[in-house]
Amino acid sequence: xxxxxxxxxxxxxxxxxxxxxxxxxxxxxxxxxxxxxxxxxxxxxxxxxxxxxxxxxxxxxxxxxxxxx
Numbered sequence: 001x002x003x004x005x006x007x008x009x010x011x012x013x014x015x016x017x018x019x020x021x022x023x024x025x026x027x028x029x030x031x032x033x034x035x036x037x038x039x040x041x042x043x044x045x046x047x048x049x050x051x052x053x054x055x056x057x058x059x060x061x062x063x064x065x066x067x068x069x
Contacts, residue, residue, distance in 0.1 A: 007037070008063055011030055011033070011063070014026050015030070024051055027049045034048055037066070043069040045069060047061055047062050047065050
């Protein structure tokens with residue numbers, strides 16, 4: 001993907017524009033975007049966004065996987 005940082009920026013907007021807890025629907029939709037990303041670019045990230053408290057929230061792990069793909 002030529003514009004990975006734009007994809008990451010869009011994910012950031014989805015997750016952080018709420019001013020509070022991210023709704024579950026954002027996580028579900030973002031995981032569907034990750035599935036598309038994997039298929040479109042023939043990569044396997046091996047991680048998806050998780051729901052839960054902040055300790056279980058793995059946003060940074062997913063973003064790092066995108067950058068390394």
